[in-house]
Amino acid sequence: MSRQIIIEMRDVWFSYREREVLKGVNLRLYEGENLVILGGSGSGKSTILRLLLGLEKCSRGRIYIFGKDVTDLNEDGWFEVRRKIGMVFQEGALFDYMSVRENVGFRLYEEGYKEENIDRIVREKLRIVGLESVIDAMPGDLSGGMKRRVAIARALVGEPGVIFYDEPTTGLDPITARTIVRHINMLKEQYRVASIIVTHELEYAFSLADRLMMLKDGKFIFEGSVEDFKRSRDPYIVKFLGREEMV
Amino acid sequence: MYLLLFHIQNITILFWQLLRRTFSKPFYWRDLLFEMDSLGFASLPITILTGIFLGLVLTLQAAIGVHKIGAVSLVPRAITISLIREIGPVVGSLMIAGRVGSGITSQIGSMKVTYQLDAMRVLGTDPLRKLILPKFLAITIMLPLLIILLCFSGLVSAYFLASVNLNIGAVFFWNEVLRGIKFLDLINNITKSLVFGGIIGLFGNYFGLEVEGGTEGVGRATTTSVIVIFISILAADFILTKIFYEILK
């Protein structure tokens, strides 16, 4: 099995002011896979995604995206790289003063597409997440789950090869959360999109993951399949599993 | 003290970044017009009301001062000069800063803490160009226009009070006003409101971009932003008045 690596982090360090958040992170994402990053609050999960989008710069280490070393790119260089990446932020991060149409079509408006083409593409992406009917609504009128789905639709514009999800199910009721999980899995199967999904919710992590990684104290302490994870003897992982079951 | 220098440095950097983006493509004309409407035209009511009351108060003050020595005829000119040189731009800018400065900080701040600014960068658009610059330019351009309107509405209300209370006729009043307005006073007026508008736009945006710590952070930043803008406007007024005083001398 020689699948291609599309994203790689090598010994990446990062700190906010004096606080060391990441201390030597290694990560690989292969094409067409769902990689789930697990970790407690404040362990640096979101920071990893921010580094992979060029929203933060690492203090040490190298980052490769689609085979290209992006570690030292400037903002203009990153604009180029980000075109091929979709991002679904925590809570969606929809532009709250724009309609769903303008949100999903944002890139297309910016790139000067014709109105009818924008309409066609926006509808197509909204259909994938089952929300074509809300095209003229404002984000404020949508439920939490609908916002995430619109955010997924927005990330799909530009046909990205990889999508990042930051806590896609957090704060949603179980039924809505499972809908989101289904959409993410469907994107992998039908469109062969690779994903990195950051979460601390085990149930959804297990139904999403082809591979799991566990972040603790700025390092990955586990990498492997869901089965291996469940069987792990690592005290922290045992605790993580146990605590979740009690909730 | 160290923190103050840190902020000054950051604000200077922001100003420089905005300046560079003003003269390079892409420039968001539509967003600029939109902001001129929502920051400028929407401030019309507050501007005109402020002007009316300033005019009334100034007339009363002038009347009290001048009545004793029987120089009622000096009233129109006194009002004109203080309104145009000083009171109009300063009080008007403070009022508008309360609305516009806080509005900019809270909008940009909440977009920052909900990651909308990051989302925009990820989608390939520079938020400094699309959001910050149009707001900065819009209020810088619109404030001088608003202040001139404020001065005018102040003069109108002053005229009404003066004609009722002091028996000053329309022809005399407006003649005195026109003679009271010196070219340099107009330059003074416009320069001040340009600078104050720039202060509102720059600091309002800056404190929005600096927000940290969720929704609470936005509230705190908005308060800070308004206070800093107020004090900076007063400080800038002192400096500009000094400069114009030196020129006039």
Ligand SMILES: Nc1ncnc2c1ncn2[C@@H]1O[C@H](COP(=O)(O)OP(=O)(O)OP(=O)(O)O)[C@@H](O)[C@H]1O
């Ligand atoms: N803007 C910031 N300023 C200072 N420290 C920050 C900032 N953002 C994050 N941090 C710190 O970096 C650490 C990692 O943050 P990050 O958001 O990556 O964690 P996370 O694993 O995504 O947590 P959560 O589950 O709460 O989203 C946190 O402990 C936090 O204290």
Ligand SMILES: [Mg+2]
């Ligand atoms: Mg996070």
